[in-house]
Amino acid sequence: MTDFNKAIKDLEKLDFKGMFGDDFFLTWEKSEDELKAVWAVADALRALRERNISTKVFDSGLGISLFRDNSTRTRFSFASACNLLGLEVQDLDEGKSQIAHGETVRETANMISFMADVIGIRDDMYIGKGNAYMHAVADAVKEGNEDGVLEQRPNLVNLQCDIDHPTQCMADAAHIINEFGGLENLKGKKIAMTWAYSPSYGKPLSVPQGVIGLFTRLGMEVVLAHPEGYEVMPEVEEVAKKNAQASGGSFRRTNSMEDAFKDADIVYPKSWAPFAAMEKRTNLYGEGDMEGIKKLEKELLEQNAQHKDWACTEDMMKLTKDGKALYLHCLxxxxxxxxxxxxxxxxxxxxxxxxxxxxEASYKPYVIAAMIFLSKFQDPVGLLKELEEKGTKRVLR
Amino acid sequence: MTDFNKAIKDLEKLDFKGMFGDDFFLTWEKSEDELKAVWAVADALRALRERNISTKVFDSGLGISLFRDNSTRTRFSFASACNLLGLEVQDLDEGKSQIAHGETVRETANMISFMADVIGIRDDMYIGKGNAYMHAVADAVKEGNEDGVLEQRPNLVNLQCDIDHPTQCMADAAHIINEFGGLENLKGKKIAMTWAYSPSYGKPLSVPQGVIGLFTRLGMEVVLAHPEGYEVMPEVEEVAKKNAQASGGSFRRTNSMEDAFKDADIVYPKSWAPFAAMEKRTNLYGEGDMEGIKKLEKELLEQNAQHKDWACTEDMMKLTKDGKALYLHCLxxxxxxxxxxxxxxxxxxxxxxxxxxxxEASYKPYVIAAMIFLSKFQDPVGLLKELEEKGTKRVLR
Amino acid sequence: MTDFNKAIKDLEKLDFKGMFGDDFFLTWEKSEDELKAVWAVADALRALRERNISTKVFDSGLGISLFRDNSTRTRFSFASACNLLGLEVQDLDEGKSQIAHGETVRETANMISFMADVIGIRDDMYIGKGNAYMHAVADAVKEGNEDGVLEQRPNLVNLQCDIDHPTQCMADAAHIINEFGGLENLKGKKIAMTWAYSPSYGKPLSVPQGVIGLFTRLGMEVVLAHPEGYEVMPEVEEVAKKNAQASGGSFRRTNSMEDAFKDADIVYPKSWAPFAAMEKRTNLYGEGDMEGIKKLEKELLEQNAQHKDWACTEDMMKLTKDGKALYLHCLxxxxxxxxxxxxxxxxxxxxxxxxxxxxEASYKPYVIAAMIFLSKFQDPVGLLKELEEKGTKRVLR
Structure with missing residues (x-):
């Protein structure tokens, strides 16, 4: 059972005023206290649900989901989070082929938001576009609210962009916090965020980037490992370096999976496409060069195939701390x-x-719900306590 | 802030008994009092929501939406209206290629309506079909309810048909009532409902038809302008003429955009396809003549291209009253x-x-909600007052 | 009006403890008392709704629907049932071309179920696969709950599999119980479950199998009629035989529609594909042999066409009891x-x-709701009484 009182006590010590009325784009745009507040609210909501106490804080209202790509898991996580709080989900599927922009984004964002309290967006396909698109939507509805078009400002939750995957990485972190018995126990622990071979092509960079951008803030020894040519966005590496310095952890990059796995407490082996290739692909899409895309895909698959030895095998696992590193994956x-x-x-x-x-995956709906909760309510602690006292049953029985 | 008390006072003077248990197809099938009731209830619902008061009058129940065409905005407007009242939306997408009829309509209408309180339909593609289809659905569920098949009669809201677009035009009207400071201030105001060039093809006639059918009832000077060959349905022009006579307004048609814009208080420049062409297209679809449709499309695009001068330019705007006419569009x-x-x-x-x-667009969810509200509740005034007194918070805070 | 008190009295006499926390796959896996409990709870829920009393027992929570095939009616029935109880529906459409298995099923089942209280599945296309798939999902979420992954165990409702169509047949039975004035009046009544000609191909076997598997338990004289070559699954015929013996009814098979219709109290004429052909088709799909499938379809349509005389004509109806047998169909x-x-x-x-x-169709949402209700609540009688006493209005008025 999750500890409600501990979560409340944690929250009472934190400063997260800045989250009220705000959006959630990248973990490194949030303060440490704000990240801790997300984990604490997620725990509090989970604790209430475990005790069959309703956390329905919205009597009506919509949660809009915008997917630029097919997505079952993220869709269900967002729907679960909305349902937990009382929001009804409306999906807007734009299709991954279209990249809407400018006027269209501003207008559509407003037109679908008259009753919207939150907007969740997944747009991870195109380098330099996903996060930018989310900002365009968030700016549009903020302006719409200021102009009196929208009665409320829908807050945005980044469900995966080209830069970060905050709901996934915050769920990953919640999982290891729980597995290691507390945030303080993560200090000095070694995590290997490593590339791994996959026969499929063009997997997004948001997970490795999100992991190195977040876990370096927890005082951990973060090692990013990949074959040459599989670099992630240089800006995010810079973020990771700075974070590590500030948190007393470390960050380094290696081209050896063994090096990364050696004595690791946690391993996160996962395929991704090289940043440069993803950027090239984005441009090819922009130019509508389908021949070029086909050619690039073939090249990338061949490049991948040269690194089949990058796999999380039993032998590799033996290299980790006592051969028992915790294995993570976003699935x-x-x-x-x-x-x-x-x-x-x-x-x-x-x-x-x-x-x-x-x-690990089970934390995601709660993390999303917590992000929504913190963006919508000025006094989350008071509201959580109120929910507990009222004790409305989630299921009558 | 919208004025709740004014809305209630307005309602108390109106006779809208006929709306209870009834459907909403065309604005000109409703009395003036009934239209006013829609605007007043829309205002009352909005006023409550602005004050964070829940307007959830359904504890459970479904709002069924039937779209014969893709639609983001109308879908979200209907979903917003249903959510506002506590109904959960279930979409039924039939695809635009199929025109179901007869037995199938009756049966499907009943099969999806066991828990349905309202059905919203958009079917604007085929002349002579859309409105007829809506009536077939409405008749089927009325009969189903009388026969004891359905425990309640789901009421129908026309979300756009081949003849009228009542939720759009009622929202347009709500907007200008608000902009001009009251319905009484619209008397004698000139509105130019004019065709405008668009590079796309086959836009529905329901907006221009809906506008001339509704705004002529408000004592306005309604001018319909379009190039020769872009006629709307003659029956609707007849409606507009009669309305104007009854309301003390006027209605005329012109083939000059300048004539229409001259001294206009409001302009509504918008592309549409000629009625005769839409009728031809409907027949071609009926015959499955895809070659004929392709040919017709080409012809229509060429015809459109001859009228590129029909545009709402800065120069055209200068012709309007003080150069400051209110510009409307359904977007x-x-x-x-x-x-x-x-x-x-x-x-x-x-x-x-x-x-x-x-x-202007923001009125649509409330207009739809008001149509539902007036069709479902015998004493809307009493119920609105009850909602205000209870003051259940929409969002806990 | 449905009789609430009678339903409660019926329930009080029945032993249905085994349904709590369990799934609903096949009617013949349930005891007679359990089936009666479904009908009684369905009646009780309907009675409350008829009196405008809310039966919302879930304040939040998801009902997941998994369709391996297009489905409007079943989708709406399930959505209606969930809405009636307060669950929000999330659809997962996997497409009918893919048969997911093993790891994927286990993982997906858990990933979508973090907030799920119930899962409804329709998978009727492939012999030997549909029911097996449902069990795989149910096992996965049961295990997920035991392992602490899922906070609740989502219970499964079979919305149609390759073997049975329990929600349809239970609704059919509820209908005839009502038409004949009570379950006891069905004893000795003759029902003709017969094949009938249809120009379409490959209709599932789940209805005829479900009917002979269920109606033989009611002490009825069940006659299954079809042309030679249209056999149903032999296992299900065995079930029907045993059921008939136990209930004091009878079961026999004939290749004469006249024989079946003769003096029948109820007729259920409906097309289906031969079991052996469906099995062959499943294998062809498994092998990806699209040519073979095409060929098989052609053969089956030709085979069907040899039996156009198998139709429920006016002349055939004259053969039935007083020429007035009740005609059933799943529509x-x-x-x-x-x-x-x-x-x-x-x-x-x-x-x-x-x-x-x-x-007949109107019973289905209530039957589904009753199955959910009985699986989720330890004391259904107490809960139903509580709902009646509270008397929360479904629609405020």
Missing amino acids: PADITGVSCDEGEVDATVFDRYRVPLYK | PADITGVSCDEGEVDATVFDRYRVPLYK | PADITGVSCDEGEVDATVFDRYRVPLYK
């Missing part, structure tokens, strides 16, 4: 012999960590 | 140099009216 | 001269039974 993983012939992880490794992996 | 507009090379309106004109245009 | 029916040239039933027969047919 779905490419499991060797299960979902593909050769992939990111051995089936036996994956199997051993299935329950923790599922638990 | 999205074809903006010259923004959404197309040459379109309905200059970018600078559109920019100047963006905030009012967005506000 | 939509292939009506001769209406939805096709030659089909399952004469238009005049269908017309005469339209209202009862629609009523």
Whole structure:
């Protein structure tokens, strides 16, 4: 059972005033206290739900989801978070082929937001576009509210962009906080965020970038490992370096998976596409050069295939701390012999960590709900206490 | 802030008994009092929401939406209206290629309506079909309720048909009532409902028809302007003429945009397809003559292109009353140099009216909610007062 | 009006403890008392709704629907049932082309279920797969709950599988119980579950199988009739035989529609594909043999066409008890001269039974809701009484 009182006590010590009325784009735009507030509110909401206490703080209102790509898990996580708080989800699927911009974004954002309290967006496909698009939407509805068009300002939650995947990484962090018995116990722990081979192509960079951007703030020893040519966005590496310095942790990059796994407490082996290639692809899409895209895909698959040895095998796991590093993944993983012939992880490794992996994912709806909660309510502590006192049953029984 | 007490006082003077248990197809099938009741209830609901008071009058129940065409804005407006009242939306997308009829309509209408309190339909593509289809659905569920199949009669809201676009035009009207400081101030005001060039093809006639059918009832000077060959349905022109006579306003048609804009208080420049062409297209679809449709499209685009001078330019705006007519549009507009090379309106004109245009759109969810409210409740005034007294918070805070 | 007190009294006599926390796959896996409990709870919920009393027992929570095939009616029935109880529906459409399995099913089932209280699945296309898939999902979320991944165990409702269509057949039964004035009056009544000609191909076997598997438990004389070659699954025939023996009814198979209709109290003429052909088709899909599938379809349509005399005509109806047997169908029916040239039933027969047919369908949302209710609540009787006493209005008025 999650500890409600601990969560409230934690919250009472934190300064998160800045989150009220604001959006959530990137974890490194938030203060440490604000991140801690997300975890604490997530815990508090979970604790109430575990005790069958309703956390419906909206009697009506919409949560708008905007997906620029197919997404089952993120869709359900967002829908779950909205439902938990009493918002009804309306999906807006624009299709991944279109990149709307300018006037259209401003207008559409307002037209769908008359009753919207929150907007969740996933737009991770195009380098330099996803986060920018989210800002365009957020600016549009902020302005719409100021101009008297919208009665409320819908706050934005980044459900994955080209730069960061904050709801995933905050859920990952909540998971390891729980596994290691507290945030303070993460200090000095080594995490290997490493590339791994996958037979599929063009996986987004937002997870590795999000992980190095967030975990360096927790005083951890963060090692980013990938073959040459699989660099992530240089700006995010800079963020990671600065974060590590400030938190007393460390950040370094290596081209050896073994180096990264050596004595690691946590490993996060996962495929991604090289930043430069993703940028090139974005431009090709912009130019409508489908031939060029096809050619690039072929090249990238061939490039991937040169690094099949980058896999989280049983042998690799033996290199980690006591051979027992915690294995993380955002799921779905490419499991060797299960979902593909050769992939990111051995089936036996994956199997051993299935329950923790599922638990890792279980934090996401609560993290999203917490982000919404903190953006919409001026006194979250008071409101959470009120919910507990009222004790409205979630399920009558 | 919207004035709740004024809305209630207005309602208390009106006779709208006929709306209880009834559907909403065309504005000219409703009495003036009934239209006023829609605006008043829309205001009352908005006033309550602005004060964070819940207007959830349904504890459960479904609002069914039936779209025969893609639609983001109307979908969200209907979803917003339903959510505001406590109904959960279920979409039924039939695809625009199929025109269901007869037995199928009756059966499907009943099968999806066991828990439905309201059905919203958009079917604007085919002349002579859309409104007829709505009536078939409404008749089917009325009969289903009388036969004991349905425990309640779901009432129908026309979300756009081949004849009228009542939720749009009622929202347009609510907007100008607000902008001009009251319904009484609209008497004698000149509105130019004019065709405008667009590079796209086959835009529905429901907006111009809805506008001349509604605004002639408000004692306004309504001028319909279009190039020769862009006639709207003759029956609706007849309606407009009779309305004008009864209301002390006027209605006339002209083939000169300048004539219409001259001294106008309000302009509504918007593209549409000629009625005769839409009728032809409907028949071609009926015959499955895709070659014929392609040919017709080409012809229509060429015909459009002969009238590129029909645009709401800065020069045209100067012709209007003090050069400051209120610019209306149902959105999205074809903006010259923004959404197309040459379109309905200059970018600078559109920019100047963006905030009012967005506000115009903001009335639609409330207008839809008001139509539902008036169809479902025998004593709307009493219920609105009860909601205010109870003062249940929409958002806990 | 449905009788609430009778429903409660019925429930008080029944033993349905086993349903709490359990899934609903096949009617013959449930005891007679359990089936009666479904009908009684369905009646109780309907009675409350008829009196405008809310049956919202969930304040929040999701009902997940998983459709492996397009489905309007089942989708709306499930959505209606969830809405009635306070659950919000989230659809997961996987597309009918993919048969997910193993790891993927386990993972997806958990990932979408963090806030799910119920999962409804329709998967009727592939012999040997649909029911198995449902069990895989149910096992996955049961395990997820035991492992602490899911805070609640979502219970599964079979919305149609390759073996049974329990929500349809339970609704059919509720209908005839009502038409014949009580379950006890069904004893000895003859029902003809017969094949009928349809110009379409590959209709599922779940309805005829569900009907013979359920109605044989009610002490009825169940006759299954079809042309040679249209056999249903042999296992289900075995179930029907055993059921009949236990209930004092009877079950037999005939290749004569006349034989089945002779003196029947109830007729259920409906097309289906031969079991063996469906099995072959499943294998062809598994092998991706699209040529083979095409060929099989052609063969089956030709086979069907040899049995156009298997139709529920006026002449056939004259053979039934007093010429007035109750006509059942799961809808939509292939009506001769209406939805096709030659089909399952004469238009005049269908017309005469339209209202009862629609009523038959109206039981389905309540049957689904009852299945959910009985799986989620330990003391359904107490809860139903509580709902009645509280008397929260469904619609404020």
